[in-house]
Amino acid sequence: MQSASMTNASIQRDRARLRLLLRLSLAGVVFTTVVILIGVWTRLVDAGLGCPDWPGCYGRLVVPDAERAMAHSPDAPLEAFKAWVEMVHRYVASALGLLVISLLALGAGLRRRSGYPWRTSVALLVVILLQGAFGAFTVTLKLWPQVVTLHLLGGLAVLLLFLWLHLSLRRFAKGAAAPGVARRRLTPLWVIAMLCLLLQLALGGWVSSNYAGIACQGFPTCNGQWWPEMDWSEGFHLTQTVGPNYLHGQLHADARTAIHQGHRIGALVLGLALIALALRYWRENLQRPWLGGLVFAYGIQVGLGIANVLMWLPLWLALLHTAGAVALVLLLALAVWHWRESAVAAEDSTRRDKEWVHV
Missing domain, CATH: 1.20.1330 (f41 fragment of flagellin, N-terminal domain)
Structure with missing residues (x-):
């Protein structure tokens, strides 16, 4: 007893x-x-x-x-x-x-x-x-x-x-959580979406750390041009000298324009990846809320990014843009989690995703 x-x-x-x-x-x-x-x-x-x-x-x-x-x-x-x-x-x-x-x-x-x-x-x-x-x-x-x-x-x-x-x-x-519980592996579309989001987050951080948030004025054009003068090699020179005070940045205007434009291009690529992911798995009822929320959050985030440019980066709007990035990270992570936990065979989905990627 x-x-x-x-x-x-x-x-x-x-x-x-x-x-x-x-x-x-x-x-x-x-x-x-x-x-x-x-x-x-x-x-x-x-x-x-x-x-x-x-x-x-x-x-x-x-x-x-x-x-x-x-x-x-x-x-x-x-x-x-x-x-x-x-x-x-x-x-x-x-x-x-x-x-x-x-x-x-x-x-x-x-x-x-x-x-x-x-x-x-x-x-x-x-x-x-x-x-x-x-x-x-x-x-x-x-x-x-x-x-x-x-x-x-x-x-x-x-x-x-x-x-x-x-x-x-x-x-x-x-x-x-017992061993042997079947979980689906990540398919190519999931991996592509995750990599695109990681790249876009890194680009966003690079924009912020180099003070390039308003290097492009106007939208959809940049400084009145579709493809303005840009210095890509200097903008993405990852071996900058350690030592100067980087408060307010050290790069010239064309380098900052390249960084900003790169972030815009990254946003477009990310959007295409998320839409492709949503279209591919929309028929799965368990995935639909997460994928729908992900695409919706992406749309809001794009709107916030445009507003930041047009309104010259006000503090409250810049904070909302960061909050939007956090929301994208959380929603994609939740979508990945529920995908892996779904008790569905992976082989057929992997084969179909490869066909999508090749198309």
Whole structure:
């Protein structure tokens, strides 16, 4: 009787722990979205170098007064608003790291259970640590575009891992994660759509980090021309010198125009990939809501991008454009998840997708 009572108590503890893990992982998705938007806001108000050092601000954990800041870094005068914006970003990012560590600690007792997503939890910790390093490099390398772009992509990677962990925990809680459960493999169309979105996100980060958001004025033309003067080699020169202060950018106008135009072309390619994906799988009832939402979100995102150009990149609209990118990432990830979890044979779908790609 005592043994059975202890077993029941252990089961109840595991269930309570699992419920907490589900809530925390979902909170991680929401919190990461907030951190990404705060990071973008920090950049848009030119506060990325509000504190010239890292992890503190002028050597302190809170923003000091002007006298102490001057004593610490006489070549970087304190701008209190920008310093506080940067430090708030660091505080919330640190809190996100603590959330990841909490998830790992809570899940340690379940890691040997079949189907528990322990590897995803560890991967999340590794990525959040790398993200912290990129945050430091963003400051110490003075907004070097390569690092800024990777920092944005890293934030989206954290978001995806939180979502994947939450979905995996839900599957584990339902007992549907036993070995041998058939899951469909990704077909070529899915892979193409994912790669197109990744490329477009990288291009968006490159536009932002090189301050090319309004390098093209007007739409659908760019500076009054369909194909203006552009310097592609300089715009996408990925071995730029480390050292200058990249606040407000270092590239000339034609290079920034090439970056902006590349982002527009990427948006067109992404749209074609998403529409092809939706048309191919529209007849599948389980996929229709996700694919419909994905195409709809893409349309909204295109509209936001055009509005940003026509309205000269207002802060609130630029933040909405970033939120739209986050929505695309989440919707595509959810569509991929439900595709893989659908108990349908993969071979016929793979064959048909290859035919679509070749056509």
